[in-house]
Amino acid sequence: MRVELPLAQGRLREVQLRMLEMLDVVVDICQKNGIRYWLTEGTLLGAVRHGGFIPWDDDIDIFVWHEDWDKFQSVCIQSLPDNLSLQNEKTEPASGMGQGICKIRDNRSLYFQNYESFRNQYNRGIFIDVFKCVEYPALPKSAVNYLAKRISFAYGFFHFQPLLNFKNIISYFAYPLSYVFHKGLFEFFKWFGTAYYGPTPERTTYGFSAKKGQLFPLKPIEFEGKMYMGPADPEGYLTNEYGDFMKLPAPEKRRLHLLFAVLDKSECEPEYQAD
Secondary structure (H helix, E strand, O other): OOOOOOOOOHHHHHHHHHHHHHHHHHHHHHHHOOOOEEEOHHHHHHHHHOOOOOOOOOOOEEEEEHHHHHHHHHHHHHHOOOOEEEEOOOOOHHHOOOOOEEEEEEOOOEEEEOOOOOOOOOOOOOEEEEEEEEEEEOOOHHHHHHHHHHHHHHHHHHHOOOOOOHHHHHHHHHHHHHHHHHHHHHHHHHOOOEEEEEEOHHHHHHOOOEEOOOOOOOEEEEEOOEEEEEOOOHHHHHHHHHOOOOOOOOHHHOOOOEEEEEOOHHHHOOOOOOO
8 A cells, every 4th residue: 555645846856757767768778688677775665655756755776686787887888878877986986986886877967965075076967876786695684784884884984085083094904904804704604695685785874675585586566657677575675674664754854865956957057258
């Protein structure tokens, strides 16, 4: 049973519809090239609970299976239309993507979120988040969480340029050892079996989403009146991540990351006329 809420209004709804257009392009590429993708995170939650976007959501999240990850990025670079581009740590190092994530950017627009850094120049168009989905070791959930968080903290410390202070100077020596040790344990225990699927442990701030059996075989799910691929057990998948996912968050917790968006950035280009 879905929770009926009013749709987003104004510029936020325009952004959502632009993202939906972008998603259709990405899905078409995946289908033509045998790439396994599915809706995840808030996008999957919106599909199950609302039949589309969560009214205050300002992004689209999809997973790509780790065996298809390199192929997905390569095909997108070759096949995306001119108005879209793939952004990752190699195509745009200044974007700070890091491991296990890429974005499909709309080259026509500008899109600023509340965590945006203006120190570097990179494509800031409307985007879709694409995460690499990997297998997690068959350990108790608390142990899996512990290893993944240690990996994420250590990776994030070096990747996202922390401030220089006494504590961080000490961390420069400690975190490399922590990353190597905990990532080694993570990969070692995978040899004895896997029990979960989720983003690369470097990105566990986004949580891990599925137990074995909840993900495959993928099946269609409705989102904004269209059918896309979702997990085999979307309700179990969401329960594993969010608990009682049908319960709406309090209004003060309905976070919107969007600060400012322009669908046609040419409208913002200054006019220059020579004397």
